[in-house]
Every structure is written in C-alpha cells, then in structure tokens.
Amino acid sequence: MRRPLVHLAAALAAGTVGIGALALVSGSVPGVAGLGPLLAEAQGHTDRAVHSRPAQVPAADLPDWARAGEAEVTVVRPGEAAGEGAGEAVRADLAVPAGFTLPATCAPVERVGMPFDGGGDEWPDSRRPGHRCGGWSAVVAGDHLYVWR
Structure with missing residues (x-):
C-alpha cells in the first residue's frame, strides 16, 4: 500500500515542478504574458512577432494609418x-x-x-465600444492601439 502513495507523491511533485518551470519561462518570450499564450505559442497555434518599430511590420499585418510613432509592435497570427x-x-x-x-x-x-485568439490578458474587453476601419477592428485605450481582423 505504501508504494502507490510514493508513486503518487512523486508524480504530484514532478507536475508541480513542471508547472513552475513553465511559469518561470513565460516571462522569457517577448510579447507573451501568461501561461495560456505561452502554451498556444509552443504548440504552434499562434505565431508571434515583435517589431521594434511600426515601419518594420509587413503591410498585411498592420494598416497604414496605424504606423504612427516609433513604438514596439507585437503582431500575432495563427x-x-x-x-x-x-x-x-x-x-x-x-x-x-x-x-x-x-x-x-x-x-x-x-x-x-x-x-x-481572444487577445490575451492585456487586450481590451470585447464588449466595449470600438471602431471598424475598413476590414480592421480598432480600439484606442489611452496611449495604446489594438487592431485586428
């Protein structure tokens, strides 16, 4: 009877260590905040790119009118x-x-x-007002722009 308890305890400990390791790693991928987006990225469900300026983003990934400024841009595609x-x-x-x-x-x-993909934790609430700009949806929240199609 003791042996199954030892195996169970070892399995629980290994699972806890694995989850802890994933949580630590989640901060090491630019533009990824949280375990869910990290797993989606790791499994190939999303493809994330971080560009240092809007001018570096491919034309299909950001509308022309959203290219103001010199800020870093995070782009996520399936x-x-x-x-x-x-x-x-x-x-x-x-x-x-x-x-x-x-x-x-x-x-x-x-x-x-x-x-x-739902946008993640930092994304604006989908029930809020926003804008349709041609084929793009857009929300300006303070000094941040969120666009998607």
Whole structure:
C-alpha cells in the first residue's frame, strides 16, 4: 500500500515542478504574458512577432494609418497548428503618440468583438465600444492601439 502513495507523491511533485518551470519561462518570450499564450505559442497555434518599430511590420499585418510613432509592435497570427480555417486573421498592439486619432473613415461600433485568439490578458474587453476601419477592428485605450481582423 505504501508504494502507490510514493508513486503518487512523486508524480504530484514532478507536475508541480513542471508547472513552475513553465511559469518561470513565460516571462522569457517577448510579447507573451501568461501561461495560456505561452502554451498556444509552443504548440504552434499562434505565431508571434515583435517589431521594434511600426515601419518594420509587413503591410498585411498592420494598416497604414496605424504606423504612427516609433513604438514596439507585437503582431500575432495563427500558427501552423491553427489549421487552414484561420485565414488572414491577425492582431497587433502598439503604443501610439499623444494626439493619435483614428481615420475619419472609421465607424464607431457598440461592441467591438475580439481577435481570433481572444487577445490575451492585456487586450481590451470585447464588449466595449470600438471602431471598424475598413476590414480592421480598432480600439484606442489611452496611449495604446489594438487592431485586428
């Protein structure tokens, strides 16, 4: 009877160490905050890129009107494991300069919705107002811009 308890204790200890290691590593991937996004990235469900300036972001990943300033941009696309149905989904977030405004062609919407992967902990609430700017959804929250399609 003692041997099964020893095995159970060893398994629980190993699991705890593994989860602790993942939690420590989660801070080492740029643009990834939290265990869920880290696992999605590790499993190939998302593909994350961090660019030092908006001008470095590929044209398909950020609208022209969102390229103001010199802030770091995090872009997330569906990864290879996301499957063929992911299409052209993409989301990006960046700090914008003081006085930044969306183009006049952007239409306000009551509930902005959410990007393909939910956006993560730092993403604005999907039930809040936002804007539709052509094929992009956008939220300006303080000095931060969130865009996705």
